[in-house]
Amino acid sequence: MSGKHIDDVSGVETTGHEWDGIRELNNPLPRWWLWTFYLTIIWAIGYMFLYPAIPLINGATKGYLGYSSRADVVAELADAKAAQGVLLEKIAATPVEEIASDQELLQFAIAGGSSAFKVNCAQCHGSGAAGSAGYxxxxxxxxxxxxxxxxxxxxxxxxxxxxxxxxxxxxxMPAFGDILEAEQISEVTSYVVSLSGTPSDPSLVDAGREVYVENCAACHGDNAEGLADFGAPRLSDGIWLKGSTEAQIASQIRNPKHGVMPSWVGRLGEPTIKQLAVYVHTLGGGQ
Structure with a gap:
């Protein structure tokens, strides 16, 4: 066995490997680096023993300390719910119209309602509650x-x-396509458009007013302000639910679309419904 080779320039022992006359120096790692490396191995073994670490078929090793991040989340949620409990009980016991008179309760209801809206209502009404056609x-x-x-x-x-x-x-709303003549539908469409704009044929407005009085005023009101008891929208402004063009208005008169909104009280519970009502009422236009 040949003896150790020492590099002439650096005085360091070589590994014995040589490429094209170039020898590899056998510089040892610094002691601090080796000890750090050994400590990480010891730390990893200790961590594996104390905490969940090794995946198994139906779970993972529990660890000596029995720690669980899921259990921490559950505990934090329970603590948050307990902290909210007093106010939630107060909301449940307070008539919805009286919540605004208690500033602390009002702020809590608005915050809770905003959160519930984003989870349950934004899909149809939009994240900013601006709605869309039909919503x-x-x-x-x-x-x-x-x-x-x-x-x-x-x-x-x-x-x-x-x-x-x-x-x-x-x-x-009845399908007036089965009740009125096509000409009458054109006339009443022109009248409805005239309430907030200019119809394509203003000469039809007067006749359309008569059609409106005879067929539409019972629900939408004599002045087209709408009647909430019947769920009949206001027609006298520029806000439209099913579309604002003459073609869309005529289509709605001829063969109306009726939207459906689910009942939420059985899904969310009384306190959350009250919070949602308070939040929506604060968005603007509340009466």
Missing amino acids: PNLNDDDWVWGGTIDQIYLTIAHGIRYDEDPDTRFSE
Whole structure:
């Protein structure tokens, strides 16, 4: 066996490997680095023993300390719920129209309602509650079923045209395509458009007013301001639920679309419904 080779320049022992006359120096790692490396191995073994670490078929090793991040989350949620318990009980016991008189309760209800809205309502009404075609904008001052906090509460709690809830809000506009002549539909469409804009044929407005009085005023009101008791929207402004063009308005008169909103009280519970009602009422246009 050949003896150790020492590099002439550095005086360091070589490994014995040589490439094209170049020898590899056998410089040892610094002691601090080796000890750090050994400590990480010891730390890893200790961590594996104390905490969940090794995946198994139906779970993982529990660890000597029995720590669980899931259990921590459950405990934190329980603590948060306990902290909210007093206010939730107070909301449950307070009529929804009286919540605004208690500033602490009002702030809590708005925060809770905002959170519940994002989880349950934003899918239809939008994250900012601006709605879209067929889904009401909750930021304006047009309320199909009324904008008082009690009316908003009833709408959220029992839904609209939701057959599974016997207390649901219900109304249906008849299909006037089966009742009126095509010319009458054009006339009443022109009249409705004239309430907030200029129809394509203003000469039809007067005749359309007569058609409106005879067929539409009973629900939408003599001045087209809408009647919340019937769920009949206001027609006298520029806010539209099903579309604002003459073609869309005529289509709605001829063969109306009726939306459905589910009942939420059985899913979310009374306190959450009250918080939602308070939050929606504060968005704007509340009565």
